[in-house]
Amino acid sequence: MIVEVITPDKVLFSGEAVSVKLPGSGGSFEALANHAPLISSLDKGTVVVRTDSGEETFDVSGGIVEVLNNKVVVLA
Amino acid sequence: MANLKEVRTRIASTQSTQQITKAMKMVSATKLRKAQQAITQMRPYADKLNGILMNLADSAKDEQALQGYFEHRELKNVLIVVNSSDRGLCGGFNSNIIKEVKSLLGNKYSEANVEVKFLGKKAYEAFKRSKLNMNTSDMEAFLDLNADNVFSIGDAIIEDFLAGKYDEVRVVYNKFKNAATQIVTAEKILPVELESFDKATEEKENKYLADFSFEPSKKDLLSSIIPRAVKTQLYRTMLDSQASEHGSRMVAMDKATENAGEIIYNLKLQYNQARQAAITTEILEIVGGAAALEG
Numbered sequence: 001m002i003v004e005v006i007t008p009d010k011v012l013f014s015g016e017a018v019s020v021k022l023p024g025s026g027g028s029f030e031a032l033a034n035h036a037p038l039i040s041s042l043d044k045g046t047v048v049v050r051t052d053s054g055e056e057t058f059d060v061s062g063g064i065v066e067v068l069n070n071k072v073v074v075l076a
Numbered sequence: 077m078a079n080l081k082e083v084r085t086r087i088a089s090t091q092s093t094q095q096i097t098k099a100m101k102m103v104s105a106t107k108l109r110k111a112q113q114a115i116t117q118m119r120p121y122a123d124k125l126n127g128i129l130m131n132l133a134d135s136a137k138d139e140q141a142l143q144g145y146f147e148h149r150e151l152k153n154v155l156i157v158v159n160s161s162d163r164g165l166c167g168g169f170n171s172n173i174i175k176e177v178k179s180l181l182g183n184k185y186s187e188a189n190v191e192v193k194f195l196g197k198k199a200y201e202a203f204k205r206s207k208l209n210m211n212t213s214d215m216e217a218f219l220d221l222n223a224d225n226v227f228s229i230g231d232a233i234i235e236d237f238l239a240g241k242y243d244e245v246r247v248v249y250n251k252f253k254n255a256a257t258q259i260v261t262a263e264k265i266l267p268v269e270l271e272s273f274d275k276a277t278e279e280k281e282n283k284y285l286a287d288f289s290f291e292p293s294k295k296d297l298l299s300s301i302i303p304r305a306v307k308t309q310l311y312r313t314m315l316d317s318q319a320s321e322h323g324s325r326m327v328a329m330d331k332a333t334e335n336a337g338e339i340i341y342n343l344k345l346q347y348n349q350a351r352q353a354a355i356t357t358e359i360l361e362i363v364g365g366a367a368a369l370e371g
Contacts, residue, residue: 008223040291041297041301073124
C-alpha cells in the first residue's frame with residue numbers, strides 16, 4: 001500500500017506502508033491494504049504511518065483523505 | 077571635448093552600477109528557482125484536492141447548505157485582492173498590476189462599492205493617496221509566505237463573503253508563465269465556479285471512476301473541501317506572483333547590466349579620443365616651443 005502525506009508547502013511522506021492511522025471527523029480509523037475506496041475529512045490530530053521499518057507521525061490541523069486502489073493520499 | 081577626469085569618473089560610476097545590477101540579477105535567479113520549486117511542490121496538493129472536489133461536484137450543486145459559496149448576487153460590494161511586490165526595480169511587474177486594478181475600478185466595478193486588499197507594499201504605495209476603501213492588514217504577507225499564513229487570510233475572506241460583506245472576490249496577480257513572461261490576471265475566487273477547478277485539474281484519471289464511500293457525509297466533506305480549495309487557489313496566486321516578481325526582476329536587471337555595458341563602451345571611446353587629443357596638443361606645443369628656440 002502506498003501512502004502520501006501532502007501539504008501545500010511540501011510532501012511530508014511518500015512511500016510504501018503497512019497501515020495508516022487517521023483522525024477522521026467521524027472518529028479515528030486505520031486504513032490497511034485493500035481498503036475500500038473512501039473519501040473522508042480529517043479533524044485536528046495525528047496521522048501515524050506504519051512502515052516495515054517503524055512509525056512516522058505527522059500532526060495535522062484538519063484535512064482530507066482519499067483511499068483508492070491501495071493508495072492513500074492525505075491532504076493536510 | 078569632454079575633459080579626461082570627468083569621463084574617467086563616469087566610467088567608474090557606471091561600472092559600479094553594472095556590478096550592482098549584475099549581483100541583483102544573480103540573487104533574483106536564485107530566488108526565482110526557489111519560488112518555482114514552491115509552485116511545483118504545491119501542485120500535487122492542488123491537483124488532488126481539485127480531483128476530489130470534482131468527484132463530489134455533482135452533489136455540491138444540490139446541497140442547500142452550500143449555496144452560499146455558489147450564489148451570484150448583485151455586485152454591490154466587491155473585494156479586490158492585489159498581489160504586488162515589496163520592492164521595486166522589477167520592470168513592469170507592479171505597474172501592470174496597478175494598471176489592471178485601475179481598469180477594473182473604472183470599468184467592470186465602476187458601479188460597485190469596492191474594497192481593495194493589498195498583499196505587498198508597492199501597489200499600496202501607488203494608491204495610498206486615492207480615496208479607495210483600502211485594507212492593509214495583510215500587506216506583509218509576502219515576507220513570510222507559507223500555507224498556514226495564507227490559509228488564515230483566506231479564512232477571513234471566505235467568512236466575510238459568506239456573511240454577505242462582499243458579493244464577489246477577485247484576485248489580481250501576475251501569472252507566472254516563464255522567467256520572461258508574466259500575464260496579468262484578474263481571477264475570480266468567490267463565488268466558487270466549479271468548472272474552473274475542473275479546468276485546473278491535470279490529474280483526471282480517477283474522476284467518476286471509483287465507487288467511493290464518503291465520511292462523514294458528502295455535505296460535510298464539501299463544506300470542508302470547498303473553502304480549502306478556495307484558499308489553495310489564493311495561495312497559488314501568491315506563489316505565482318512571487319515567482320513572477322523574481323523573474324521580472326531578473327530580466328530587468330539583465331537588461332540594465334547590458335545597457336551599462338553599452339554606456340561603458342561609449343564612454344571608453346570618448347575617453348580614448350580625449351586622451352589622444354591631449355597628447356597631440358602636447359606634442360604640438362613641444363614642437364612649437366623647440367622651433368621658437370631655434371628660430
